[in-house]
Amino acid sequence: MPFDITTTGEFSASHQLRLYDGTLEPLHGHNWRIKLTVSADRLDAIGVVMDFHELARLLDAIVGPMHNRHLNDLPPFLAMNPSAENVALHIAQSLRLPDRARLHSVEVWETSENSAIWRA
Amino acid sequence: MPFDITTTGEFSASHQLRLYDGTLEPLHGHNWRIKLTVSADRLDAIGVVMDFHELARLLDAIVGPMHNRHLNDLPPFLAMNPSAENVALHIAQSLRLPDRARLHSVEVWETSENSAIWRA
Amino acid sequence: MPFDITTTGEFSASHQLRLYDGTLEPLHGHNWRIKLTVSADRLDAIGVVMDFHELARLLDAIVGPMHNRHLNDLPPFLAMNPSAENVALHIAQSLRLPDRARLHSVEVWETSENSAIWRA
Numbered sequence: 001m002p003f004d005i006t007t008t009g010e011f012s013a014s015h016q017l018r019l020y021d022g023t024l025e026p027l028h029g030h031n032w033r034i035k036l037t038v039s040a041d042r043l044d045a046i047g048v049v050m051d052f053h054e055l056a057r058l059l060d061a062i063v064g065p066m067h068n069r070h071l072n073d074l075p076p077f078l079a080m081n082p083s084a085e086n087v088a089l090h091i092a093q094s095l096r097l098p099d100r101a102r103l104h105s106v107e108v109w110e111t112s113e114n115s116a117i118w119r120a
Numbered sequence: 121m122p123f124d125i126t127t128t129g130e131f132s133a134s135h136q137l138r139l140y141d142g143t144l145e146p147l148h149g150h151n152w153r154i155k156l157t158v159s160a161d162r163l164d165a166i167g168v169v170m171d172f173h174e175l176a177r178l179l180d181a182i183v184g185p186m187h188n189r190h191l192n193d194l195p196p197f198l199a200m201n202p203s204a205e206n207v208a209l210h211i212a213q214s215l216r217l218p219d220r221a222r223l224h225s226v227e228v229w230e231t232s233e234n235s236a237i238w239r240a
Numbered sequence: 241m242p243f244d245i246t247t248t249g250e251f252s253a254s255h256q257l258r259l260y261d262g263t264l265e266p267l268h269g270h271n272w273r274i275k276l277t278v279s280a281d282r283l284d285a286i287g288v289v290m291d292f293h294e295l296a297r298l299l300d301a302i303v304g305p306m307h308n309r310h311l312n313d314l315p316p317f318l319a320m321n322p323s324a325e326n327v328a329l330h331i332a333q334s335l336r337l338p339d340r341a342r343l344h345s346v347e348v349w350e351t352s353e354n355s356a357i358w359r360a
Contacts, residue, residue, distance in 0.1 A: 002238055002239050002240075003205050003208075003209075003236065003237065003238060003239075004236070004237040004239065005204070005205070005234070005235065005236045005237070006227075006234065006235045006236075006237065007233060007234050008232075008233045008234075017286060017287075017288075018286060019286060020285060020286055037237075043203070043205050043206070045140060046137060046138060046139060046140055046201050046203070047137075047200055047201035047203040047205060047206045048137075048201075048203045048204075048205055048236075049205060049236065052204075052230070052233075052234040056233070056234070080287055081286050081287035081288075083283075083286070083287040083288045084245070084288075084292075085243050085245070085283050085287060085288055085289060086283070086287045088243075089243075110292070112248075113247060113248045113296070114245070114246065114247050114248075114292040114296070115245065115246045116243065116244070116245050116246075116288075116289065117243065117244040117245070117246065117277075118242055118243060119242050119243075119244065120242075122358055122359050122360075123325050123328075123329075123356065123357065123358060123359075124356070124357040124359065125324070125325070125354070125355065125356045125357070126354065126355045126356075126357070127353060127354050128352075128353045128354075157357075163323070163325050163326070165260060166257060166258060166259060166260055166321050166323070167257075167320055167321035167323040167325060167326045168257075168321075168323045168324075168325055168356075169325060169356065172324075172350070172353075172354040176353070176354070
């Protein structure tokens with residue numbers, strides 16, 4: 001699949017991982033940043049994988065409900081820890097792409113230094 | 121192919137995509153940014169894939185003619201829309217590498233939020 | 241292997257490559273930046289590949305001894321040129337990960353424009 005496009009999104013949210021001994025880490029938050037990458041075998045009639053703005057809207061629809069929230073309180077994270085890895089997994093599982101594009105990867109930065117990547 | 125090197129380039133140019141209904145989107149421009157990645161199976165006699173400066177010169181020779189121009193007026197884009205995807209394709213098709221290096225990918229950012237990637 | 245995590249590190253060091261004709265390039269230095277990526281087939285009991293801080297400590301233990309040094313004087317670079325490619329190789333060869341994580345890649349930037357990548 002030779003072409004990908006990427007778009008980025010951001011949200012601010014607190015979280016608190018449950019640790020191996022069952023205790024919670026200290027409550028804290030991040031400005032989370034997302035890089036979403038989708039692929040297509042070939043370009044469409046106007047020479048694109050899909051419209052950047054449409055892809056950004058699909059991503060915003062998923063990350064918007066996490067903005068200015070405590071991730072532990074949100075449905076995806078009632079059953080799984082709100083780690084960067086699971087935030088990436090949640091975005092990957094929630095995304096509905098048009099037929100011609102396929103999900104390639106979701107990268108989620110907790111800080112400018114650390115990210116988690118889910119790959120299709 | 122275990123080693124890659126990357127170099128980056130930039131150019132400023134306007135463009136105007138022809139849309140699905142045949143109309144043109146509004147004329148606008150971007151500071152385009154390019155990340156070029158090339159690969160080699162092994163390092164050469166002095167321990168590099170190839171010289172960074174030489175790779176940067178090869179990239180500049182391709183993107184220089186697009187700087188401060190209207191992409192729609194340039195030969196590569198008379199027959200194809202000047203989308204970020206097609207800018208990446210044009211760079212990939214124009215690059216002539218020394219024998220020992222192979223093209224891995226070309227990523228083209230229209231904005232800091234959105235990029236297109238051509239992968240070999 | 242669907243999940244990766246990445247961490248970044250930095251060090252400042254001088255170097256001087258031995259060129260094809262046996263001469264040395266002019267002595268100079270860089271703020272080197274590293275992006276280390278490791279993979280796991282599945283997440284662990286608390287939903288992570290491994291702890292970001294632990295991965296950062298493993299990376300710091302390797303890059304710390306290069307900080308504020310002349311790379312040509314350090315053991316890894318007595319037998320090989322201190323190119324960005326070989327700095328990436330040295331980090332890859334020195335890293336000892338916990339069993340459940342595997343090395344995916346090491347990217348080493350000499351400047352904000354140029355990087356070398358070692359891929360597993």
